[in-house]
Amino acid sequence: MSATAVASRSRPVGSRLEVVPSSNGFGADIVGFDFELLDERQVAEMRAAWLDHGVVRFRGYRFSDEQQVRLTGMLGDFVKHPRQLKGEEGAHPDHEEILVIGNAKVDGKSSGTMGNSEAQWHTDTWFYERPPAAALLHAIELPPEGGDTYFADMYGIYEQLPSALRKILEGRLIQSTTIFDGAGRVRTGQTAPDTDDIRLWAHMRHPIVRTHGESGRNCLYVGIDSPSSWIVGLPLDESAAILSEIFDFVRMPDFQFKQVWEDGDMIMWDNRCTMHRRDGWDGQYTRVMHRTTTLGERPFYRY
Numbered sequence: 405m406s407a408t409a410v411a412s413r414s415r416p417v418g419s420r421l422e423v424v425p426s427s428n429g430f431g432a433d434i435v436g437f438d439f440e441l442l443d444e445r446q447v448a449e450m451r452a453a454w455l456d457h458g459v460v461r462f463r464g465y466r467f468s469d470e471q472q473v474r475l476t477g478m479l480g481d482f483v484k485h486p487r488q489l490k491g492e493e494g495a496h497p498d499h500e501e502i503l504v505i506g507n508a509k510v511d512g513k514s515s516g517t518m519g520n521s522e523a524q525w526h527t528d529t530w531f532y533e534r535p536p537a538a539a540l541l542h543a544i545e546l547p548p549e550g551g552d553t554y555f556a557d558m559y560g561i562y563e564q565l566p567s568a569l570r571k572i573l574e575g576r577l578i579q580s581t582t583i584f585d586g587a588g589r590v591r592t593g594q595t596a597p598d599t600d601d602i603r604l605w606a607h608m609r610h611p612i613v614r615t616h617g618e619s620g621r622n623c624l625y626v627g628i629d630s631p632s633s634w635i636v637g638l639p640l641d642e643s644a645a646i647l648s649e650i651f652d653f654v655r656m657p658d659f660q661f662k663q664v665w666e667d668g669d670m671i672m673w674d675n676r677c678t679m680h681r682r683d684g685w686d687g688q689y690t691r692v693m694h695r696t697t698t699l700g701e702r703p704f705y706r707y
């Protein structure tokens with residue numbers, strides 16, 4: 405694919421890129437630069453916008469897989485999802501840095517992961533000790549409607565929580581089971597649990613209030629909206645009630661950036677201080693996205 409930055413043709417080469425924040429300040433468009441001429445200074449400006457706004461969007465550009473991989477590599481070290489490495493559903497035929505998300509079929513077999521169903525609120529690859537910092541998702545093929553993606557501002561939500569609730573959460577861990585994937589299937593290498601007590605299931609734990617490794621600000625960090633998540637040490641019913649209160653905030657449009665995809669859009673989100681979900685779409689239509697991710701710090705909480 406030829407790499408033409410449609411939006412930047414009128415701007416002089418080497419000019420500063422422009423950041424256009426959305427009305428609530430969460431999410432911004434980045435306009436006015438040329439992917440072909442991407443340099444360290446522009447990447448530093450992009451990083452600053454991404455740290456400020458949580459989610460940034462590139463719209464109106466055309467760029468290739470190679471350029472997505474190059475930009476991601478300039479932002480940090482790659483995180484490769486297990487599916488990418490094992491050549492499973494979701495592996496890209498040419499770039500092991502790319503995870504293919506979608507419902508396209510090749511020779512009757514699904515070539516992407518996650519199908520066409522709705523995906524519940526989550527952060528990416530939370531089941532790793534060091535989940536991704538940046539995730540870049542590039543729209544390759546879109547259905548006529550559906551498949552919108554929503555991002556939630558977990559700094560803003562943390563700051564809005566009643567202070568009594570913040571006190572309960574500070575210094576605690578959130579536990580989520582690693583047995584099931586987002587679609588409820590037993591992950592490769594895991595076995596189904598033999599007890600109903602979710603506290604005993606194979607899991608990953610992270611601080612539920614997390615200090616962001618670059619901004620130093622605190623935010624809520626919940627891997628996934630799931631009945632098998634548990635705030636370690638709390639009675640199960642209290643933990644479930646608090647998680648439900650947190651997700652009431654996450655569902656509020658005031659804390660969200662809604663992405664209605666256009667051809668070629670790329671979204672880059674900070675996976676440490678945001679969550680996301682997406683709508684399903686009619687499975688007779690194909691939707692294909694290419695995702696790359698960079699390594700984040702091990703989640704920590706600084707008192």
Ligand SMILES: O=C(O)CCC(=O)C(=O)O
Binds near residue numbers: 523695
């Ligand atoms: O398909 C989407 O819009 C988002 C899927 C997702 O959760 C991801 O790319 O991490």
Ligand SMILES: [Fe+2]
Binds near residue numbers: 526
């Ligand atoms: Fe995701």
